[in-house]
Amino acid sequence: MMTMDRREFLKSTGMGLAGLIVLPETINHSEIASEDAYGILYDAKACIGCRECESACKGRRDIPTINEPELDADNWTIIKLYQEDNNQSVYSFIKRNCMHCIDPACVSACPVGAMQKTPEGPVIYDETICIGCRYCMAACPFDIPKYEWEEVFPRVQKCDMCADRIAEGKHPACVEACKIGALKFGRRSDMLAEAHERIESDPVNYVDKVYGENEVGGTSVLIISKVAHDKLGLPVLTSSSLPSLTWPWMKAVPGVAVVVATLMTFLYWITGRKLKVAVQEESINDSNQS
Template identity: 55%
Template structure:
């Protein structure tokens, strides 16, 4: 176990403490402000030529097997899966088309990390949302809660783990860009500070208002994401859902914060009722 006794006691203490004392929680605005300097990527769908170099580079780096058919022939995977962490899709409309890249969005305030009962998913301050398989119990709440449908499961394994893009967190630690971005030949996928990426995105929109729709996807969606998107077709066509700017953890946290009050409140109420309904017991006995 990567946890020693002192850490455990610290955690237990913090846990107990926060059950009794309401801890000051960061607002989504302050989390967004902090994310300014976090690692981020900008995908410009208008520059993507659909070469899928990013897809191959990802498989290569993460050691993911190609998805083959029964005859072991390689076809293009059509959906993200435990063996495919990123994927290029083509939207082919009546009179418009666009490529679109799929992978974990690395939310600023991710639902998966908030709902995981054992902290197997973690939002690192640097930006990536990483998965600690050794903690996982396999409840799959992260899969259900993710608004982008990203965490995938090893359904065929006897001991299955969650699989998803980890933003090449290990490479980033060394100051290197993620493999998908490094592999992109057209500059459709660039990386850097989230603040800089947003600046570039908005600059591109203002300079070429006819090329882009006026929306940087991921700037505000579910409280902001590390992956930012530019496109010339609307995002719902690219299977990117219309989402509120409220982070999902902010929906559940007020309820969870109320837990100690409900717990002890109910205890107090029941004790009071007990003494009220049994107030004549002593008298009866005498």
């Protein structure tokens, strides 16, 4: 398995000494979650858009909340409002975050095993072995992993389903913060059964579909809604898992692609630094002249 530290790697690319990285022949890309794995049910029909879940997610990481965030390195979950163009009384909120796929494409795409599916359900990220190639970002069908572009040593960021809290026997912070029951945590099989029960008990007000039951082979996050899921921005996807498609492609890509991707990150950072220094110098010159 590749063991090179990412910082060392960035240094080596900066000195022009980057060598070729050979992708391993075999790697344990995904441990398929068991039937007992955990999941989260999000009921968009019940959601009132209070955004307490957003705040709880950021509070867990001591990051201040902002208005109308987009999914990025700081914001691992966001609540968006959907309104129909020609009838704004038809609306719904939608919570977006990592779907914790049962057979995740991000895990399959990662050449060093920095993304892993745990048997408990969460898909977690190990920054200590990540080399910054961002294949996980390209592979994710939900456009979830985000990169810390402005950081000196950038990491990939995404919801980890509060794996640390689950290990302590707690519920994810966002679920705990949702006081009206739009979020529910438990065994995925139980969440799936409850999702179908809610739909069957109110078929007029729910779309007859549990999003995540089959998409890309199934996800640990399940979503039910009164508005068609694709209108809420959820992609229409195959029921086949993607790793069977992505890993053969990954193996065909020469290791040099990893080097190029990392070098591009390094150059992006250098360029950004130069711009910032130029702006600071200009501001100092302006204040000296006034």
